[in-house]
Amino acid sequence: MLTACTKAGKTICLGNNQRKEVLLSLRENEEFVCPVCGEDVVLKLGDQRIFHFAHKRAGTCIELFDGETENHLEGKLQLYHWLMNQKIPAILEYYDRGIQQRPDIMFMYQGKKYALEYQCSPIPEHIFSKRTHSYLQNGYTPLWIISNQHLPFRKSNIASLTNFHYLFLRTSEMGNLYIPAYCPEKRLFHFIDSIIPYSVKNAFAHHSFHRLERMSLQQLLAPAFTFNKLSITKWEAVVNQFKLHWGLNNGARSNQFLHELYNREMNLFLLPAEIGLPVPHSLFIQTSTVVWQSYLFFDVLIGKKLGDFITVNEITYFIKKRIRRKEITIRQLPQLDKVPYMDAILDYLFLLERLGILTKLTETTFQLKQKILLPRSNREKEEMWQSFHQKIKAFSRNNK
Ligand SMILES: [Zn+2]
Numbered sequence: 287m288l289t290a291c292t293k294a295g296k297t298i299c300l301g302n303n304q305r306k307e308v309l310l311s312l313r314e315n316e317e318f319v320c321p322v323c324g325e326d327v328v329l330k331l332g333d334q335r336i337f338h339f340a341h342k343r344a345g346t347c348i349e350l351f352d353g354e355t356e357n358h359l360e361g362k363l364q365l366y367h368w369l370m371n372q373k374i375p376a377i378l379e380y381y382d383r384g385i386q387q388r389p390d391i392m393f394m395y396q397g398k399k400y401a402l403e404y405q406c407s408p409i410p411e412h413i414f415s416k417r418t419h420s421y422l423q424n425g426y427t428p429l430w431i432i433s434n435q436h437l438p439f440r441k442s443n444i445a446s447l448t449n450f451h452y453l454f455l456r457t458s459e460m461g462n463l464y465i466p467a468y469c470p471e472k473r474l475f476h477f478i479d480s481i482i483p484y485s486v487k488n489a490f491a492h493h494s495f496h497r498l499e500r501m502s503l504q505q506l507l508a509p510a511f512t513f514n515k516l517s518i519t520k521w522e523a524v525v526n527q528f529k530l531h532w533g534l535n536n537g538a539r540s541n542q543f544l545h546e547l548y549n550r551e552m553n554l555f556l557l558p559a560e561i562g563l564p565v566p567h568s569l570f571i572q573t574s575t576v577v578w579q580s581y582l583f584f585d586v587l588i589g590k591k592l593g594d595f596i597t598v599n600e601i602t603y604f605i606k607k608r609i610r611r612k613e614i615t616i617r618q619l620p621q622l623d624k625v626p627y628m629d630a631i632l633d634y635l636f637l638l639e640r641l642g643i644l645t646k647l648t649e650t651t652f653q654l655k656q657k658i659l660l661p662r663s664n665r666e667k668e669e670m671w672q673s674f675h676q677k678i679k680a681f682s683r684n685n686k
Contacts, residue, residue, distance in 0.1 A: 559674035565633035
């Protein structure tokens with residue numbers, strides 16, 4: 287850790303580039319304690335690591351600062367200096383006794399109090415959520431930044447994201463959803479945005495990189511993203527691959543969804559083209575798009591006749607039922623006030639409207655204009671997909 291107290295209660299912060307001689311003489315004359323547990327700590331002034339404090343006796347403190355990696359110390363120091371250079375009032379390792387939490391950096395910006403956490407080690411989801419909740423309850427805006435070491439990605443427009451990564455998802459003032467990461471070695475921010483998952487773990491996403499020196503705090507809190515248009519052909523390719531992998535998987539027989547398909551005498555590979563489409567807010571739902579869009583089809587659309595009404599209320603009822611039965615899982619996103627998963631459903635209804643399946647009558651009522659048909663053979667499927675592609679092309683052209 288970088289902040290400790292003297293026995294007289296004075297706070298000593300190592301974030302201000304003090305010279306070694308100054309710190310050596312301070313160490314000669316003072317004894318230090320941990321601000322959290324009050325136990326003795328020593329000031330380490332070696333050449334190998336960043337100057338820091340360490341507990342004399344291990345394992346007594348609630349904060350596990352002694353296990354801090356160099357990456358963590360370095361990252362939080364850099365972010366602290368970056369804020370100070372922008373004249374933003376910030377305190378390194380500020381200990382809030384009331385809630386017994388110690389964000390890496392507490393800072394004030396535009397009248398708001400922020401708790402910045404630069405996270406290098408994986409922590410259990412429930413601890414992450416508890417800390418975040420406690421910040422929100424006590425007037426802090428949490429700002430979790432993940433270490434880039436935990437951010438593997440395969441291709442430029444695809445990201446493999448676990449539940450842990452999604453904990454870092456935050457929303458900008460403009461409503462953009464993004465995961466901020468930071469690399470102290472390269473002094474680089476890495477943002478992941480426009481996340482559209484096609485399976486529980488994999489998503490199309492947009493990556494952007496920003497040098498620390500060229501970024502302002504405002505840009506970290508409200509990044510401007512350029513929306514990348516997702517190609518439907520690329521989307522279909524990965525979804526088909528996903529279906530194939532899933533359908534051939536040995537565990538498939540025990541899967542609730544595949545079981546339901548089987549009972550309905552349906553085939554995963556003969557689902558209509560209108561099921562499993564990318565929609566902007568689908569990341570709110572952890573369950574794959576193919577699955578939740580199929581459920582919506584089974585529960586609501588399949589039983590409707592041309593001209594019948596479809597209400598958002600009715601859909602909400604069935605979605606909630608599926609959630610209760612654990613057939614649909616909503617993503618855990620602790621930094622968001624609530625997870626507006628119905629936004630994903632509405633995105634989908636609007637897409638069906640553009641595809642000519644539904645007509646929107648009011649904000650909450652739609653009418654069935656054209657039935658979604660189930661292909662009965664591969665040939666029928668091919669024909670349906672072709673006409674579907676023509677529709678997609680047509681409205682992409684109209685959107686330009
Ligand atoms: Zn302690």
